[in-house]
Amino acid sequence: MTAALRFDPIRLPEKCEQLRKEVRAFLAEEIAAGTFDPHKPNREDTDAPEFSRRVGAKGWLGMTWPKKYGGQERSFLERYVVTEEMRVANAPTRRFFVADRQSGPVLLKYAPEHIKMEILPRICRGEICFAIGMSEPNSGSDLFAAKTRATKTDGGYLINGTKIWTSSAHIADYMIAIFRTSQPTKENRRHGLTQFLVKMKQPGIKVNPIGQITGQYEFNEVVFTDFFVPEDHVLGEVDGAWKQATSELAYERSGPERFLETYYVLTELVRAVGPNPDTRSAEGIGRLVAQLHTMRRMSVSVAGMLAAGKEPVVEASIVKDIGTVWEQQLPHRVRDLAAFVEETATNRETLERQLDFAIKTAPKLTIQGGTTEVLRGIIARGLGLR
């Protein structure tokens, strides 16, 4: 049983290190050009279409996809390096990240050829933005409670209902969403959901912004009223989306973005503490670095499993559980230690501003992408407890 929970010490291959240098150099140029401020995670300019296109031009979107769709046929581990460098630099990835991580791979697997040819190269060029329509009012992590209906009509489906907590829906060109095509059966409550490709910015879709406690607007409510989706926009098996959606989640749950969202406060704490820390600061930093290092090793290990074609659902859930609890606690631990930072620390104001934002961000981290409780249920299932 425990054999299933081994995280082999996979090392990133040499070509990843070369790529890492290229990404760092690119980001340094962008920072120098004023595209974004790496010390300011709470910027208002997170939607950066030109930056997206430049990342696409570098060949860093759809990196693992076939060349005929605009991809680079590079390894999953190379993509991993790009993701973590973007995250650590606080780069404005909102416009392309979801498409690159999740939506593109879903299209690759389930979309008809002509749709792949039409959409995937545009993702690779950084031209289009995706949203994910899973949650609904009263069905957050409980995917199978989704009620928004897709009713068969001539040449396609009519959609009625509401998606919620949909990040980036206000700027998205497309959404990959699950809708109810039939009722769940007694034997299988997961039955009856179908995945669809939805073209946004059309009549029949209304996007209502929802303010977040950070002061930002990223979430939305998306209301569908007799919205038409053509037949060829069905992705995969009708009524069988649950299988597709759950394998998709291993990608969403184990990546570096799942423990680095509040990482910037740690760097800034080290800066504020300076080269000769007192014992309390040193110990606090040492523990946080040890924990971070361990999670990253686990995350790289899962990336290696994904690259090898495995489906490490339980391992990915463990990384997300530990990772998101850690990134949620991190701002609070840093705040503890920052109480002793000298008044004269040159970056004191930056650290305080970052802490303010990170502390407001923290509550969502164990909710998004599957709540802690849901993840622990998945792990428990993997242990044979249910």
Added chain:
Amino acid sequence: MAESDNIVVETAEKIFADLADPQTINNDKTNSWQAPLWQALSEAGLPLSWVPDDLGGSGASLADGFALLNAAGRFAVAVPLAETMLAGWLLAQAKIASPEREMTVLPASPKDRITIDADGALSGRSRGVPFAKAAKHFAVLAHGKDGVSIALVDASKARIESGLNVGYDHSDTVTLDKVQPVTIKAAPDGVDQTNLMLMGGVARSLQIAGALESMLDISVRYSNERVAFEKKISKFQAVQHNLARLAGESAAALAAATSAADAIANAKSFNDEVYLEAASAKIRCAEAAEKGGGIAHQVHGAIGFTMEHILHRYSLRALAWRDDFGSESHWAVELGKLVANRGADELWPLVASR
């Protein structure tokens, strides 16, 4: 470090299963199991895994030896296997041949120091030396005016004050008072007290990770047997979530420990990256021992608090192993200093170098 295709680990697991089954040992109040276990391990050449053939050992790779220690942790083995392996490794660094029988290594704490007098005799004290009482020889790292040396010392020449760690294993204070070593040679470059502590810390990390794997196993099994409130307790969501957290702690410990072992096995020197790996492993595994062990006891309820049950063999030993070769708070301070000294902009490059 997969155990299935590793002959060293396979051999060890068979010996442990036959002669060191935790339930059998726990039922035996006399320690009569120790001699046959040690004999079987010695005949298989396992205590001197890290000693090359020409120095009297079996010449296994560092990686195989670390995997063996992980397996020893899974059985909570309470004989000086890790200690003899570390001693043999240290002696081999100075090309000193290893004698037969049990050994241990000193100093066992970063704060203690053994010094070399003008006439080559060794003096100093080391506390918390695991299995000193059982050892026939000590491998000693000592400081003299010409730098660091490695010595083989006859244990009967030392003063040993017996002590027990929280896992009921011997953890003794060893005092050397002008003791002439059997052999003493200069340590090669790169072998110093810090690196000996890191090596010992990684050994302990693998043992802790192994103990956590077993704690997870027996806790899951127990939760599927024990009925309370007319249900198996494994069916209660609160219990499931606790066990999921235990699985996470066990996985984190194993990931940190195997990554550090892999780093040491493949590194040319104890550089900053290896330091990050080894120190992190000790810190994270110690945290996991505390959190994970707590959950294992919670799942077992009162029965796990009894001497009759085997849980304590793992839980208390994992807690005890935190203290050897530098506690997690020691390494956290040192790692924190290293990170602060390198500066904020070097933190991510250090983490991402692994």
